[in-house]
Amino acid sequence: MADIEGSPGSSMHGVTGREPVLAFSVASPITPTDTTAKFALPVDSEHKATVFKLFSFANPHMRTFHLSWISFFTCFISTFAAAPVVPIIRDNLNLTKQDIGNAGVASVSGSIFSRLAMGAVCDLLGPRYGCAFLIMLSSPTVFCMSFVSTAGGYIAVRFMIGFSLATFVSCQYWMSTMFNSKIIGLVNGTAAGWGNMGGGATQLLMPLVYDIIRQAGATPFTAWRIAFFIPGSFHIIMGILVLTLGQDLPDGNLSTLQKKGDVAKDKFSKVLWYAVTNYRTWIFVLLYGYSMGVELSTDNVVAEYFYDRFNLKLRTAGTIAATFGMANLLARPFGGYASDVAARYFGMRGRLWVLWILQTLGGVFCIWLGRANSLPTAILSMILFSIGAQAACGATFGIIPFISRRSLGIISGLTGAGGNFGSGLTQLLFFSTTRFSTAEGLTWMGVMIVAYTLPVTLVHFPQWGSMFLPPSKDLVKGTEDHYYSSEWNEEEKQKGLHQGSLKFAENSRSERGRKIASAPTPPNSTPVHA
């Protein structure tokens, strides 16, 4: 097999659509359990766990899961820590609306690049050091907030703190060294969703810490600076925990990995080419900007919005804003679940419709949030908006594994970058200018979400169809085998490098929905076990 077993994105979970989504104990009969290994969880031949026991902290698998998602959660806390205390910061630093908006853009832009670099760092140093290096080297940037005295300094510091969001990559990479590919989708999805909750938790945490410090006697303009010591300390604590309690691999640390040089790697240039030339990649890069991207933008503006529009106290505004980010706990897994259920009945067409419905509803509720004039309607519309947007994120990653088998890692990475780019763009257009009030900005952002979700109608799979078109009736081109093996040229097929893709194609026939039985067998299909 040319692809690395368990490499990020090589998950097969959910592929057939018949596996239970919340499969906390997927004891897959296909994966032989290594009974000689002495681990708390059943493991495969590479000692990766084949079972996901959520409430366990057993070394090394579940401990890695918890260290990893909490590190990512911590970085989300510090990246969005400024948002709920902006009403204080803007008076201390004499900021204009443009300054506040630009700082928000800066906070999400840095990670576009740091996430790309993080992949290389994980390859070189391993995910444990990748995570620890990033989280501990970004803690000085959080402490730097105590020095900030101008708008420029504020924007620069938020930009630097934003680099820490690359822990997403180390988190997903680390999970893939510890968990079998059959459950890696669920594990990674849970870790990503729970990490994202940090954007909500910070809206509760920072005003609370600020209030406590104020009550201890500090003036407002000093109290918010001291408050930043909390997320900064979290960075140091998590970094030390990762270094002392974590390990790169089930059997030990990285040095042993480097002896395993015999796994053939796919050529990066080819993988990149097939990702970039598939038009569906770019549609999803755009789309993710209007689910994940608007989620990040809203994390940055919603607390200040409630504080100003409804004259709330800082802590009240923060508590309301927190419910937006915390909905990730359930909303994102719900989106993935809804996608899987739709696929069971309608196949890939169902998945596309579910994504369109969820994301468009998110946009509609965002419009309503901007136009809500009373506090109860604003809160209701915000919660509905959060469910729509976050479920759409989950539903997006229900489709991404099917775009390409060979280039899944890069496509996932590009999609993620698209999310951050969408966030920067929406903040720049709607929340950094005095042309719109924040309320109008939210309304227009909702309109943009609805408009830019329409391209999902263009996503067409010859073997499964699209939202409005049925699958191709061509006996050769309308098969999964053809679609996935077209990513390999003849030379590579001769060498048998495409076997993994064929196996994937076979399993993906469930994306035809209930019509699986009536699917014609293509005339020259290669046998399943070559």
Next chain:
Amino acid sequence: MAAPRLLLGFLVVLACFSETCFAAISFSSLRRTLVVTASHPQRLLKAGEDKIIVTWGLNQTFPAGTDSAYKTIKVQLCYAPISQVDRAWRKTVDNLSKDKTCQFKIVKGPYTTTNQTSEWTIERDVPTATYFVRAYALDAKDNEVAYGQNTDAKKTTNLFEIQAITGRHVSLDIASVCFSAFSIVALMGFFLAEKRKGSKAQQ
């Protein structure tokens, strides 16, 4: 799609909520019957240090009895137009319950027919901006009925600038540097220690 119908339903509900249930007091309905002056050092004022002496009283050109409803006086520090540019959270609107021009209370007390004075030390949470002073006369129900300010109607004269405290402290800066240094040193320490352990194991 149920979405358009759902949206219509929401808009109807929204319309019901958007009516306010009390009569809003508008600034343009108030009479300018008070005379307010503010004296201060003629330079950039520092929050937490400098003092402003405010005097207020009824403008004697108005007939007697104008102030019969005045029960309380509320004197506030207000943002001048230049400090409201690009800052919607300081916007002036006519509806007094939504107006954000005056956000800092200087003094609030019972109204007397004679002129009154108050000395106010600028508080440490006042941001850097240009200001003027306004006094509102309130009736028994705490509603504004009249006002006076130390500047003209267009808010261009007698404005003064206040410089805020930075909020920074040397002790905070030092703590910040110490924590950051600890983070970097701890990381490097772990890394080198593990490298040494690794090379020792290989020997």
